[in-house]
Amino acid sequence: MADARVMVVGAGLAGSECAWQLAQRGVEVELVEQKPLRRTPAQQHDFFAELVCSNSFRGAALSNAVGLLKEEMRRAGSLVMQAGEAARVPAGGAFAVDRVRFGAEVTERLRAHRNITVVAREVESIPDVDVPVVLATGPLTGDALAADLAATIGQSHLAYYDAIAPVVTAESIDWGVVFRASRYGKGDDAAYGNCPLDEAQYHAFVKAVLDAEKTTPRDFEDVRYFEGCLPLEVMAERGPLTLAYGPMKPVGLVDPRTGEQPFAVVQLRQENLAATAYNLVGFQTRMKWPEQRRVLRMIPGLEHAEFERFGSVHRNTFVRAPEVLDRDLALRSRPGVYLAGQITGVEGYVESAACGLILGARLGEGLRGKMPPPPPPTTALGALLTHLQTPREDFQPSNVVWAHFPPLEGRKIRKKRLRREKMAERALRDLGGWLAQVGVSAPQPSEPSFASG
Numbered sequence: 001m002a003d004a005r006v007m008v009v010g011a012g013l014a015g016s017e018c019a020w021q022l023a024q025r026g027v028e029v030e031l032v033e034q035k036p037l038r039r040t041p042a043q044q045h046d047f048f049a050e051l052v053c054s055n056s057f058r059g060a061a062l063s064n065a066v067g068l069l070k071e072e073m074r075r076a077g078s079l080v081m082q083a084g085e086a087a088r089v090p091a092g093g094a095f096a097v098d099r100v101r102f103g104a105e106v107t108e109r110l111r112a113h114r115n116i117t118v119v120a121r122e123v124e125s126i127p128d129v130d131v132p133v134v135l136a137t138g139p140l141t142g143d144a145l146a147a148d149l150a151a152t153i154g155q156s157h158l159a160y161y162d163a164i165a166p167v168v169t170a171e172s173i174d175w176g177v178v179f180r181a182s183r184y185g186k187g188d189d190a191a192y193g194n195c196p197l198d199e200a201q202y203h204a205f206v207k208a209v210l211d212a213e214k215t216t217p218r219d220f221e222d223v224r225y226f227e228g229c230l231p232l233e234v235m236a237e238r239g240p241l242t243l244a245y246g247p248m249k250p251v252g253l254v255d256p257r258t259g260e261q262p263f264a265v266v267q268l269r270q271e272n273l274a275a276t277a278y279n280l281v282g283f284q285t286r287m288k289w290p291e292q293r294r295v296l297r298m299i300p301g302l303e304h305a306e307f308e309r310f311g312s313v314h315r316n317t318f319v320r321a322p323e324v325l326d327r328d329l330a331l332r333s334r335p336g337v338y339l340a341g342q343i344t345g346v347e348g349y350v351e352s353a354a355c356g357l358i359l360g361a362r363l364g365e366g367l368r369g370k371m372p373p374p375p376p377p378t379t380a381l382g383a384l385l386t387h388l389q390t391p392r393e394d395f396q397p398s399n400v401v402w403a404h405f406p407p408l409e410g411r412k413i414r415k416k417r418l419r420r421e422k423m424a425e426r427a428l429r430d431l432g433g434w435l436a437q438v439g440v441s442a443p444q445p446s447e448p449s450f451a452s453g
């Protein structure tokens with residue numbers, strides 16, 4: 001294929017994978033990366049696909065959503081997974097890598113590819129070129145490019161910090177305690193669960209939040225929060241009743257069992273269409289994960305809560321994907337410019353690379369003829385897109401989680417592990433057809449395992 005060309009900006013997890021997928025399909029790729037001229041404050045090396053913090057790709061087992069995602073990527077011929085295997089180090093149930101070996105492997109493979117030209121340059125505005133452009137500049141996209149992107153999509157559609165509230169599974173909530181109601185009876189009652197707290201429980205909870213261990217912000221994270229989405233602990237520090245007048249305000253909510261308004265309430269909002277998960281409204285937090293598990297389980301009705309996602313607040317440049325991106329991950333306001341990776345609103349090394357894979361495979365095929373469909377929603381790859389394409393007021397980045405998959409059809413399987421195994425089997429079955437559509441003819445399954453991890 002001679003004249004199909006694409007410019008990919010950023011050789012991180014997403015850009016490297018995207019460039020590889022395009023190049024493997026015969027597309028000529030100009031891969032523009034600011035390193036070694038400039039690094040983001042989190043980077044320490046000059047190779048591509050740098051893992052800036054942990055060296056883990058998280059769980060390896062297929063009963064884990066990110067384990068399934070990795071298996072799907074392997075089958076789709078992912079460069080990140082090939083390099084990951086080459087650099088893998090023992091890590092129990094997790095998939096961890098030697099980061100230097102991993103980065104070196106990705107860099108060598110990309111530099112050696114005959115369809116890829118690497119250019120070292122910092123891009124300061126969305127390139128105005130006559131070929132498709134992929135922006136994969138990540139969570140620490142520089143100020144100039146971010147400003148141009150914000151001007152293109154609208155200032156309110158680009159965020160510089162995330163504010164992620166924890167998500168718990170519906171089946172782990174004690175619905176004998178938690179009552180369904182929306183404030184003042186407005187809207188659909190079924191959409192909210194309310195955990196009632198009496199005065200003593202409220203004050204004990206606030207104290208536990210204040211005493212809990214928090215993650216420390218990085219040097220480059222000047223912690224100036226938006227008033228509209230302050231972390232729980234920052235609100236608690238402002239005064240003993242600040243939370244009771246903020247996200248825990250009880251007004252307009254009557255506990256049907258007592259006929260009274262509780263002293264305070266933690267609201268749970270339905271997270272997905274299937275109502276298998278709920279988020280704790282306004283509970284974005286920097287408490288460490290084990291502390292979140294301990295402190296949030298003090299809330300009546302959440303004593304046995306299982307967390308699909310923990311809360312967080314960090315520096316993170318991302319767009320409001322459901323409004324800004326079309327189903328091909330192109331900017332609605334600027335066709336021909338695509339986004340990939342963390343900047344779209346996915347979260348995590350593996351998810352970012354997976355996002356680059358979906359875009360690269362589809363665009364690569366599309367430039368040769370017809371754009372293939374997105375991966376089926378039953379797959380982990382498809383679940384990432386479901387997250388990016390589900391409109392919601394409080395859109396925030398997310399890892400791949402089971403809540404983004406459609407539930408299994410037929411009789412409900414009670415055992416969580418078995419249910420997830422069935423969902424993984426369904427995903428891998430459905431993935432086959434999509435792989436054929438993006439030109440992967442005979443994917444080599446690795447040895448799928450449901451072992452713990």
Ligand SMILES: Cc1cc2nc3c(=O)[nH]c(=O)nc-3n(C[C@H](O)[C@H](O)[C@H](O)COP(=O)(O)OP(=O)(O)OC[C@H]3O[C@@H](n4cnc5c(N)ncnc54)[C@H](O)[C@@H]3O)c2cc1C
Pocket residue numbers: 009010011012013014015032033034035038039040042048049050051052053054055056121122123124136137138139140141142145218315340341342343347348349350352353
């Ligand atoms: C401090 C920090 C720690 C994190 N830790 C983890 C973790 O432990 N585990 C995890 O799963 N996820 C982690 N993440 C989240 C996320 O998964 C990673 O940031 C991931 O690398 C995102 O992949 P990406 O491809 O979207 O962006 P990146 O991997 O950041 O890649 C972006 C690339 O674009 C280049 N670039 C940026 N701007 C320009 C420009 N203007 N011109 C040219 N090139 C440019 C950068 O140099 C970089 O190579 C962390 C994020 C941050 C910020």
